[in-house]
Amino acid sequence: MARQLDYRTIHEIFARLHALEAEPRGELEHVNAYTLLVAVALSAQATDAGVNKATRALFAQVTTPAQMLELGEEGLTEHIRTIGLYRNKARNVIALSRLLVDQYDGEVPSSRAALQSLPGVGRKTANVVLNMWFHQPAMAVDTHIFRVANRTGIAPGRDVEAVERALEDHVPAPFALHAHHWLILHGRYICVARKPRCGICPIRDLCPYEEKTA
CATH class of the missing domain: 1.10.340.30 (Hypothetical protein; domain 2)
Known part of the structure; x- marks a missing residue:
């Protein structure tokens, strides 16, 4: 578990994720x-x-x-x-x-x-x-978000509830609505469990994870 990042670093992380995809979407298909x-x-x-x-x-x-x-x-x-x-x-x-x-x-x-x-x-x-659906800045912590939050130090915590509270406390307000999707997509496609794709990670230089891959 990484130490908690400072506000300025967290803000920069989400600013970069926002620049890559301003309106991230969930991947579950639905009509209402x-x-x-x-x-x-x-x-x-x-x-x-x-x-x-x-x-x-x-x-x-x-x-x-x-x-x-x-x-x-x-x-x-x-x-x-x-x-x-x-x-x-x-x-x-x-x-x-x-x-x-x-x-x-x-x-x-x-x-x-x-x-x-x-x-x-x-x-x-x-x-x-x-x-x-209701556009509330709720943080749904799944395995991907739990992993990314702890590896990066954005919101370290020993269990799901602790990570959720840390996200609510430390994600800058301008990014709170989409933070859930940015983190889950980052964990699903880049910061994967066994061998994170650090070589293409947009926040590599900000991440304190010690076992970075090439």
Whole structure:
């Protein structure tokens, strides 16, 4: 775990990431808040590419909680059986769809507490939806962000909650909205787990990681 970087260095890191891609986008395909919520819930322990492959036909047919309930658990299972833990995920999606219909008039709520009250929706899933759909500067810490935050010293922490708090405390306000996507994409394509691609890293000179690759 690297030491916490100073504000000026963190600001420069995000300024460079912003210069490379001013409006980073998440890679999960969706058409509205509900399909985004479902896609994120399905993405646990699965790749975005794998989820997208499974949900394209699903979201062509289903875009609301009511339509999901009409499809039913078995119908949903047929669409998502290529995704890990698909049976449990199907049960959760049907249950959260029922709750959205019964308690929220079929609309996805915009508060973290309400989102986390839904079956199968944890803090990370809630934060992704808050960030991507409701444009809140929420920090959804996955394995990529946890790795990058600790390697670079942007937001070191021993667990996900600590990294999330450090990101909220140390990411400069002008970059807070898109910080989640910049970090996850950086971790997915450059600062990878086994052999980071330091040779093409835009923040190599600012990063204190000692085991840099050529």
